[in-house]
Amino acid sequence: xxxxxxxxxxxxxxxxxxxxxxxxxxxxxxxxxxxxxxxxxxxxxxxxxxxxxxxxxxxxxxxxxxxxxxxxxxxxxxxxxxxxxxxxxxxxxxxxxxxxxxxxxxxxxxxxxxxxxxxxxxxxxxxxxxxxxxxxxxxxxxxxxxxxxxxxxxxxxxxxxxxxxxxxxxxxxxxxxxxxxxxxxxxxxxxxxxxxxxxxxxxxxx
Numbered sequence: 001x002x003x004x005x006x007x008x009x010x011x012x013x014x015x016x017x018x019x020x021x022x023x024x025x026x027x028x029x030x031x032x033x034x035x036x037x038x039x040x041x042x043x044x045x046x047x048x049x050x051x052x053x054x055x056x057x058x059x060x061x062x063x064x065x066x067x068x069x070x071x072x073x074x075x076x077x078x079x080x081x082x083x084x085x086x087x088x089x090x091x092x093x094x095x096x097x098x099x100x101x102x103x104x105x106x107x108x109x110x111x112x113x114x115x116x117x118x119x120x121x122x123x124x125x126x127x128x129x130x131x132x133x134x135x136x137x138x139x140x141x142x143x144x145x146x147x148x149x150x151x152x153x154x155x156x157x158x159x160x161x162x163x164x165x166x167x168x169x170x171x172x173x174x175x176x177x178x179x180x181x182x183x184x185x186x187x188x189x190x191x192x193x194x195x196x197x198x199x200x201x202x203x204x205x206x
Contacts, residue, residue, distance in 0.1 A: 055090030118169035
């Protein structure tokens with residue numbers, strides 16, 4: 001716990017807005033690699049995949065903040081809203097690369113959304129995240145009220161789960177990496193169930 005306290009004290013000096021600056025760097029770097037031949041023979045597909053995976057990673061990390069605080073005492077709550085917005089930004093870029101650079105044909109886009117289940121699931125995840133991104137500001141918290149705002153933002157649980165399912169369905173075969181992400185997401189969500197919370201409290205009791 002002393003280690004956690006030391007880290008928490010250091011993190012108090014780090015402003016949450018600094019994450020937004022750092023969050024812009026990975027997609028900029030990926031676009032640079034795509035333009036300079038650093039993403040292989042199919043840079044558009046590679047860029048689309050990597051940005052989407054970045055978005056999922058950031059959202060999963062945001063989902064882990066509460067369990068991490070309960071299990072280790074490490075408090076990253078001040079960064080959770082920024083991580084959610086950065087994750088949404090990456091997923092929106094992932095969609096934009098697919099729309100503008102990959103498919104490009106409007107009729108084909110709609111056909112893919114309807115006919116390909118993994119795209120349908122991915123679109124559902126993105127749509128679920130839109131109201132969360134729009135209301136991730138102090139004005140919305142005041143307007144909705146803290147309790148209502150928290151209830152609305154629980155939609156992120158379903159959105160991240162859909163994102164994990166989307167990533168699992170993208171490959172033609174089951175991939176261990178995608179299944180690992182889905183397992184982590186499922187575990188983090190299960191830890192929020194009432195029974196899991198009760199067991200955690202019982203384990204920490206003297």
